[in-house]
Amino acid sequence: MLRSMFEKVSCQTLDDTKEFVPQTGLVKSLVAGRTIAAASAVTPQESCEFGSPKYFMLCGLGGILACGTTHTFVVPLDLVKCRIQVDPAKYKNIFHGFKVTLAEEGARGLARGWAPTFYGYSAQGLCKFGLYEVFKVLYAGMLGEEAAYVYRTWLYLGASATAEFFADIALSPMEAAKVKIQTTPGFANTLREAWPRIMREEGMHGFYKSLVPLWLRQIPYTMMKFACFEKTVELLYRYVVPKPRSDCSKPEQLVVTFAAGYIAGVFCAIVSHPADTVVSKLNQVKGVTALEAAKALGWGGLWKGLTPRIVMIGTLTALQWFIYDAFKVATLMPRPPPPEMPESLKKKLQAKGEL
Template sequence: MCDAGNYRARQGRSAGGSKGRLWTAAATEEQSYEYGSTKYLLLCGLGGMLSCGLTHTAIVPLDLIKCRMQVDPGKYKGILSAFGVTLRDEGLRGLARGWAPTFLGYSMQGLFKFGLYEVFKIRYAELLGVKKAYEWRTGLYLAASASAEFFADVALSPMEAVKVRVQTQPGYASTLRTAAPRMYSEEGLWAFYKGVAPLWMRQIPYTMMKFACFERTVEALYKYVVPKPQSQCTKAEQLAVTFVAGYIAGIFCAVVSHPADSVVSVLNKEKGSTAFGVLRKLGFEGVWKGLFARIIMIGTLTALQWFIYDSVKVYFKLPRPPVAQAPEESFKKQK
C-alpha cells in the first residue's frame, strides 16, 4: 500500500499531466488526499469498515430470520411466520441476537474488502497499462474484487462462525462473550475457520458481482439514464446514482451467492459437519431456501454500503474519479 500513491503520479508525469489516465478526478474538485496515496487507501478502508459494519448490524433481524429459515425450514416456513415465531419464543430482544459478532466481523471484512479493492484495482491497472485497463476493465474489476475478498473472508470467518452459532443453535449461547470461549474449548481454533472455504465460495462470487456490476451499472446510468454528464451532477445526485447502482448490483449478488450462504449457515450450526455433507443433505431445492429474504436484505445492504462508502469519500474530500473513459476520449475532453 505504501507505494500505491506514487502510481498515479508516475502515470501522470509519464503521460503528460493527466493524459492517459483511466480514472482521473476532476481538477476543479477540492481534494484532501491524492488518489492512490497511503492516506487515501486507509480512509477507503475506514469507509468500507463503516459501510459493512453498520449496514450488516442494522439488518441483523432479517439476517437472523434468513439463517433460521435455512437451517430449520420446518419451523421457520416464511419471512412473516419466522418473525412471528421468533417474537413469540424470544421476544423483541431476540431479533437482535448476534449483533456483536456481526458488527465486529463485518467491520473487519469491510476494511479489507474496500481498502484492498482500491489497492488491487490500481496495481492491476498499472500492470495492464492504461489502454488494456480500459478495454479489460470488467475483468480488472472482477480480479481486484476477488483478490480483496480472499483476505476479507479470513478476517470475517471467526465472527461469522460465532454469529451463526448464536442465532441458530437454541440454548448454546446468547452472546459473543459466552459463545466464543465455548466454541474454542469444545472444538479449538478450527471452530472459527472451518467455514472459511464456504465463505470464499459465497463471498468471492458475491463481491466480484458486487463491484463489477456496480462499476458497469454506474457507467450505464450516466450514459443512458442521467440526463446530464457526471461532471455537472451535484454530489447529492451522484450519491443517488450510487444508491441505485448499488441496489441493482445487490440483487445479482444475492442470487449468485445464495447456495453457498445456505451451506455456511448449516455448516456453522452443526458440529462436525462438512461443506460437501451439508450440500448433499440440503439438495438443490434446499440451497435456495430463504432466497427472497436474502434478495431484500442484500439489495438494501449493497445499496447502503455503496452510499455510505461514497459519503465517506465526500466527507473526507477524497478524489471520486468519474466513470472509466477510453483514454483518447478522456484526453480530448481535457484539451
C-alpha cells in the same frame, strides 16, 4: 508486503531516512484517460492524493462504516434468514419466521448475534473496500492504460476477488460465532459466551471450518458487487442520467450510487445464496463437511431463504455503496469519474476505421 505494495500504487518513496519529495511528471490514475499531476496532486478541494497511502486508509475506514453499520442494522432479517435455511420446517417463510421468533424470544431475540455481526463485518469492510482500491490501482498499473480500459470488467473482478479472499479470513471467526448464537438454541446468548465455548469444544478449527464455503459465498458475491456496480454506474450516466456526471450535484451523484448499488445487490444475492445456506448449516451442525451439508440440504434446500436474502442484500449493498461514497464526499477524497477511452486507443481505432 503492504509497504512495498503502497510504494508501487502510490508512486511515492517510503524511505524513512529521506525527506519526502513529490515526484514531477504525470502519474496515471486507475481511470483510463485521466492523469494526475504528482507535484500538485492534492487540489484545494481534495484531502489526499488519489492512490496515496492516506487515500487507501480512508477507503478502509469508509468500508468499516459501510459494512459494520449496515449488517448490524439488518440483524433481525439475517437471523430469520439463517433460521429458515437451517430449520425450514419450523420457520416456513420470512413472516412466519419473525412471528415464531417474537413469540418465543420477544423483540430482544431479533437482535441476537449483533455483536459478532458488527465486529466481523467491520473487519471485513476494512479489507473489502480498502484492499479493493489497492488491488484495482495495482492491477491497472500492471495492465497499462489501454488494457486497463479495454479489460476493465476483468480488472474489477480480479481486484474484488483478491480483496475478498483476505476479507473473509478476517470475517470467519465472527461469522462462526454469529451463526452459533442465532441458530443453535442454548449455545450462547452473547459473543463473550460464544467465543470461549467454540474454542473449548472445537479449537481454532471451529472458527475457520466454514472458511472455504465462506469464500465460495463471498468471493462471487463481492465480484458481482463491485463489477456490477462499476458497470451499472457507467451505464446509468451514459443512458439514464440526463446530464454528464460533472454537471451533477453531489446529492444527485449519490442517488446514482444508491440505485447502482441496489441493482448490484440483487444479482449478488442470487449468485451467492447456495453457498450462504451451506455456511449456515455448517456452523449449526458439528462434524460435517461442506459437501455433506449441501447433499443433506438438497437442491431445493440450497435456495431456502432466498427472498429475504434478496431484500436484505439488495438493501445492504445499496446502503453500503451510498455510505462509502458519502464518506468520500464528506472527507473530500478524490472520486474519479467512470472510465473513458484513452486518447491513444481512440487514435488507434480511428486509424483502423473501427471508431
